[in-house]
């Protein structure tokens with residue numbers, strides 16, 4: 001079973017994900033710190049035009065693409081992350097705001113608590129310099145870590161096509 005197909009040079013400096021992959025866009029930002037463009041209303045014409053890597057679940061978009069593209073054929077979210085690990089991307093080296101892709105800077109967790117209006121129990125806290133959202137190490141973060149661990153163990157079969 002082929003989990004994903006790709007073509008062109010797998011550039012990872014700019015990535016477009018199609019409208020079905022909002023979850024993946026957030027994960028790519030937070031786990032790998034990738035620059036990911038995602039808009040629910042992004043139309044196919046724009047996906048076909050961009051020079052960035054296009055990540056899609058749509059076979060037709062993939063086939064019509066001339067530039068670099070990655071087609072995810074599996075529904076398995078763990079394998080989606082495994083596909084990016086298999087490209088040699090190290091997880092948790094860089095990170096970016098999952099919502100807007102902005103840069104995260106570490107802040108004091110007391111300050112984080114004042115911003116969100118309740119006490120934050122965490123050793124590390126961050127604030128996005130673009131949208132101002134605050135993040136800390138909580139259950140959501142631990143969920144992401146275990147997802148990436150599962151992805152490391154997963155077998156993903158990605159095939160290069162012409």
Ligand SMILES: [Zn+2]
Nearest residue numbers: 097100128131
């Ligand atoms: Zn942000």
